[in-house]
Each structure stands twice: as C-alpha cells, then as structure tokens.
Amino acid sequence: MLDVRDLHVGTSRLRLVSDVSFSLSAGERVGLIGESGSGKSLTASAVMGLLPEGVRAEGSVRLAGVDHDLVGASEKALSRVRGDRVAMVFQEPMTALNPVMRVGDQVAEAMLLHRTVPDRRAARARAVELLDLVRLPDPGRAARAYPHQLSGGQRQRVVLAMALSNDPSVLLCDEPTTALDVTVQAQVLDLVLRGVERLGSALLFITHDLAVVATVCRRVMVMYGGRIVETGTVDEVFTRPRHPYTRGLLDSSDLERSDERGRLRTIAGAVPAAGRFPDGCVFRTRCPRAQDDCAELPPWYGDRARGHACRHPVEEPR
Numbered sequence: 001m002l003d004v005r006d007l008h009v010g011t012s013r014l015r016l017v018s019d020v021s022f023s024l025s026a027g028e029r030v031g032l033i034g035e036s037g038s039g040k041s042l043t044a045s046a047v048m049g050l051l052p053e054g055v056r057a058e059g060s061v062r063l064a065g066v067d068h069d070l071v072g073a074s075e076k077a078l079s080r081v082r083g084d085r086v087a088m089v090f091q092e093p094m095t096a097l098n099p100v101m102r103v104g105d106q107v108a109e110a111m112l113l114h115r116t117v118p119d120r121r122a123a124r125a126r127a128v129e130l131l132d133l134v135r136l137p138d139p140g141r142a143a144r145a146y147p148h149q150l151s152g153g154q155r156q157r158v159v160l161a162m163a164l165s166n167d168p169s170v171l172l173c174d175e176p177t178t179a180l181d182v183t184v185q186a187q188v189l190d191l192v193l194r195g196v197e198r199l200g201s202a203l204l205f206i207t208h209d210l211a212v213v214a215t216v217c218r219r220v221m222v223m224y225g226g227r228i229v230e231t232g233t234v235d236e237v238f239t240r241p242r243h244p245y246t247r248g249l250l251d252s253s254d255l256e257r258s259d260e261r262g263r264l265r266t267i268a269g270a271v272p273a274a275g276r277f278p279d280g281c282v283f284r285t286r287c288p289r290a291q292d293d294c295a296e297l298p299p300w301y302g303d304r305a306r307g308h309a310c311r312h313p314v315e316e317p318r
C-alpha cells in the first residue's frame with residue numbers, strides 16, 4: 001500500500017531525517033516510536049507532502065494505485081491523493097479543522113473534494129453517518145456544531161471521520177490521543193482500530209506510549225536522530241531489543257524497572273538539537289556500549305533484512 005524508500009528530509013542547512021525506508025501492506029498496523037525530536041512527525045508529514053516551509057524531502061514515497069512518486073509531486077497532484085488514498089490524524093484536532101465551518105460540512109467537503117459522493121446532499125447524509133460511526137452522540141445535531149462547541153475528544157472524532165471519509169488505503173496517526181483526557185484516549189484509539197479494520201487500511205501509528213504500540217501494532221519501528229535504528233515485530237523488539245537505544249527506551253518507560261526509590265531509569269544525556277546528531281551511529285554520544293568503530297555506520301545499514309543498526313547490539317533479552 002505504501003512504500004517509502006531512502007527518504008531524507010532536511011532544510012538547506014540541517015539533515016533532519018535520513019535513510020528512512022519502510023513499507024506497509026494492506027491491513028498492516030505499524031508503530032513508530034522514539035523520543036521527541038527523533039523525526040517521527042517529519043517522516044509522516046513527508047509521506048503526506050505536508051512539510052513545513054523550507055523543509056524538503058528526497059527519496060521515494062509510492063502509494064498503491066498512484067502512478068507517480070509523491071516526493072517531488074506538484075501540489076495539485078498531492079491534493080488529489082491526500083485525504084483520499086492516504087489520510088492523517090494529528091495530535092491537535094484543530095490543525096485539521098476550520099474553526100468557522102460546521103463540522104458536518106467539513107466532513108462533507110472532504111468527500112466532495114475527492115468526488116467520492118455524487119452531490120452535496122449525499123455528502124451531508126454520509127457525513128452524519130460517519131459522525132455516527134465515530135460515536136458522536138446525536139450525530140445529526142453534532143453535524144451542525146462548530147468545532148469550539150465540541151470537546152477535544154469529540155473534535156478528534158470529527159477529524160477521524162474526515163480522515164476515513166474517502167476510505168483511505170493508508171492512515172497515518174501522529175500521537176492522535178496525546179492531547180486528550182486519559183479516559184477519552186482509549187475510546188478514540190478503539191475508533192481508529194475499528195475504522196482501519198472496516199476499511200482494511202494500513203495504519204502507521206506514531207506514539208510515545210509503548211503500551212499502545214503493544215496492543216495496536218504487530219510491527220514497530222524505533223526512530224532516533226532522524227534514523228530508524230531498529231525494526232521488527234513488536235514481540236521481538238519489546239522482548240529482545242538489540243539496539244541500545246531501543247533497550248533504553250523500553251527500560252525508561254517500564255514501571256517495573258524503576259529503582260528502589262521508585263525513580264524511572266532514563267536514557268543518559270539529552271537528545272541533541274536538530275541536525276546536531278553525530279556521524280556514524282546517531283546514538284553513539286549517549287550509548288553505554290559505544291566503541292570507536294561506532295563513528296562509522298555499520299556497512300549493512302539500510303539493509304532492511306537486518307532488524308537493527310548497531311555494531312555492538314545488546315545480546316541479553318529483557
């Protein structure tokens with residue numbers, strides 16, 4: 001459904017994402033994890049062709065059924081694909097909503113734009129159905145509401161209804177529940193899963209919540225310093241992490257592994273500033289296992305058959 005190959009993202013001065021390659025097949029659910037500043041959002045934005053001003057992508061992003069590369073495609077070509085074959089849900093629902101337009105009209109508009117409904121009347125009716133599918137109470141009435149009249153969780157449901165409205169083959173979710181109350185998070189997550197299951201869409205789920213990855217995804221990619229440092233099934237990666245960064249990330253998020261005083265173990269050192277990651281292994285300046293040869297990338301780096309990018313991988317299971 002989606003094939004990303006040798007993706008590089010950066011400004012004229014900074015390399016922000018390097019050498020990212022992965023693919024998603026129909027119905028597959030893949031997690032993307034890593035500390036803040038790792039390049040997760042830029043990766044998803046590059047796939048959507050929605051990079052910030054001054055940030056450019058190189059490499060290749062191919063979608064099933066689209067005969068051109070999305071990298072380097074015109075804005076016109078991208079807008080035909082975006083919200084149609086590939087859709088995205090962001091952390092903050094208001095980034096996707098127009099504050100001065102009724103939410104039902106916004107969902108309808110998304111379908112009219114891609115002509116997946118015959119006319120406005122059908123679009124309005126379908127919008128109410130979609131709002132019902134994402135469990136908005138009294139969907140007919142909710143359709144007439146403006147975004148500010150809804151709660152954060154309700155707004156994110158509207159965004160999800162919009163994202164699913166044209167039956168996308170790929171759904172990208174960038175921390176879709178982070179801004180919501182804990183009680184609402186599980187409900188929205190459940191709706192995302194029902195949505196992709198109903199449509200058979202592939203899902204890329206970005207989150208810092210490893211427990212969510214464990215329940216939602218079968219495969220996971222770990223990102224640090226703009227690179228994917230480890231990938232594999234959730235089972236493999238969570239029980240036998242090979243890259244010291246993955247190991248640190250798992251240990252630091254694991255309550256059972258807090259010390260006697262109940263402090264969480266954290267990864268030593270701070271994430272370098274954008275574009276300030278070292279050459280070679282991006283993690284070597286914080287890595288407890290680093291040796292001299294880590295200044296060079298492993299020769300097999302980028303070989304996706306290998307699950308990790310480390311010359312001195314962790315051997316012991318957790």
Ligand SMILES: Nc1ncnc2c1ncn2[C@@H]1O[C@H](COP(=O)(O)OP(=O)(O)O)[C@@H](O)[C@H]1O
Nearest residue numbers: 016035036037038039040041042043052055274
């Ligand atoms: N427009 C931009 N110009 C320069 N640096 C940017 C820009 N957008 C993001 N960055 C930097 O790129 C890095 C990766 O960002 P991001 O993809 O948002 O990380 P994540 O989503 O993993 O937290 C961060 O260090 C961020 O500051």
Ligand SMILES: [Mg+2]
Nearest residue numbers: 040041042174
């Ligand atoms: Mg982000």
